[in-house]
Amino acid sequence: MTRLLAFSILGMAVTSAVALLAIPSLFAKHIPDHTVATLAGTAAAFLLFAFSAFVWRARLRRERTDPATS
Numbered sequence: 001m002t003r004l005l006a007f008s009i010l011g012m013a014v015t016s017a018v019a020l021l022a023i024p025s026l027f028a029k030h031i032p033d034h035t036v037a038t039l040a041g042t043a044a045a046f047l048l049f050a051f052s053a054f055v056w057r058a059r060l061r062r063e064r065t066d067p068a069t070s
Helices: 002-027 033-065
Strands: none
Touching: 002 033
8 A cells, every 4th residue: 555655656756747847848939739738648647646645645544543444
């Protein structure tokens, strides 16, 4: 369970790094379609990783406080 939480946090870090690298190209006069697709994909992936990290953290806390559920 902790490994899944760690991978979710790592995924959030990687997707935000990719988004940070793509942001400067948004200030160009013509924004390429692949830049918009990259930012949309990284935003969706970040939300997926953030939601999964929230769920895994809640499950891990519930496992540690109530050993009867595992």
